[in-house]
Amino acid sequence: MPERDLCQLTGVSRTLVREALRQLESEGLIEVIAHKGPVVSRITAAQAIGVYQVREVLEGLAAQLFAEHASVEDRQALHAAFTEVKRADAAAKRIALKNKFYECLVAGTGNEALGKTLYLLNARTMLLRAQSLQAPNRWNQSLKELEALVAALDERDAEKARSLAVNHVRRAAAAAMHTFSMDARQSKKQGSAA
Known part of the structure; x- marks a missing residue:
């Protein structure tokens, strides 16, 4: 992602691009590599x-406090x-609307520190959410959860809400980890074919 190209593509100054x-x-979405520039992480x-271990704890707490x-x-x-x-029909829209759902959940906790901590994880959470929702039938299962x-x-069942939130994160983790396994198998196949 050369800066010059990003400036031309977006029509903004180099300062804003930087x-x-x-x-x-800072969100962990790109890495700046010396003599190469920024690359997507x-x-x-x-x-x-x-990330999923931390989400389990924080989202479980959020559900409990909301209840x-x-x-x-x-x-x-x-x-x-x-x-x-539930009405979302496109992958990008689903991710954005799930973010809005979690923003409402966190807002109802009354715990500012929890919201700020989850916000710091949000960029990686969105990437992982996109990955987990690629798993077959994950979207439908996610809606049921x-x-x-x-x-x-x-x-207002705080204990049950906490348990269900933790379970939801665990199932999302399993779906995402399955896609990591598929990526590793595909890389091995490509390496063998070369």
């Missing part, structure tokens, strides 16, 4: 496992976001 690249680097299987503290308005916003998620979570949140 600032955007620094932000993307790839998440390794080990990094993915780490315990969310206002009527928070619950209405979550339901509206979930309705949008979120529906059960929303029901537990409506019941």
